[in-house]
Amino acid sequence: MSHLVASIQRAAPALNVVMHGEPGAAHAEVAACWDPPPGALAAMPNLRLIHSIAAGVDNILSDPALPALPLCRVVDPQHARGMSEFVTWGVLHFHRQLDLVMSNQRDARWLRPAQAHPAQCTVGVMGLGEIGSRVALDLQRLGFTVRGWARQPRALPGIEIFEGESGFEAFLADTSILVCLLPLTSETRGILGAATFAQMQPGAKLIHVGRGEHLVVADLAAALESGRLGGAIVDVFPVEPLPADDPLWRAPNLIVTPHMASVASANTIGEQIAHNVQRLLDGEPLGNVVDVARGY
Known part of the structure; x- marks a missing residue:
């Protein structure tokens, strides 16, 4: 400092x-x-x-x-721009199935993945403050179907908003890629755990750029191993740097980034x-x- x-x-x-x-x-x-x-x-x-x-x-x-x-x-404001760049990259990584392409490259397998229109991909943004709102609107401009979830009432043009605990299950149910941009509070600590993953579509993806303590590391590892989650990009962790012996380093279809999304x-x-x-x-x-x- x-x-x-x-x-x-x-x-x-x-x-x-x-x-x-x-x-x-x-x-x-x-x-x-x-x-x-x-x-x-x-x-x-x-x-x-x-x-x-x-x-x-x-x-x-x-x-x-x-x-x-x-x-x-x-x-x-530039922090929001940087975060939007990072999340957009992550969404495109999964939407264009670059995770599959990278896996195929390791196996010397030539396979062209199907290309879908972005409107067929529903991105759910958790947390709609200044940064989350910027991310949601930028993704919408790229043609993705975007929905948002917030603890308090919000309004963003053209984006379906779900509020509070009563709207959380419905928000998760049709989300293909979940983006966490929540603040850390007593209510959101540990929100990225088994209970949340169980309510998502089988094979849905996660991009976590909120706060490290949102994440239950063991639950994420288990969800990736079981296929409940089809992949994840995680930039923030409860313990940083991520210890060399942490199982997340070896979890399937997980990209670990060193708290670099935006500063x-x-x-x-x-x-x-x-x-x-x-x-x-x-x-x-x-x-x-x-x-x-x-x-x-």
């Missing part, structure tokens, strides 16, 4: 920016962090604002001693933190404030 010091100072040269543990850090008024040690924020008596350096805040909210202070996150740029992070610090000093409303009760 030390590279962010320069980014914040470029955006606001007058700020005194120090790393945790350096002289003066304990008396800081703003903490920019991602996974602070439990109790570290509560030990800062002058703290007025906590700012995540990413879109997610679950690592911060998990601190049982978290002070009752404003919590903000980073929202980078906010250091300049954007620095600018948004600096702008919120200035708003704090000026007594103005903060940007991208987290609803702590919801977790995002």
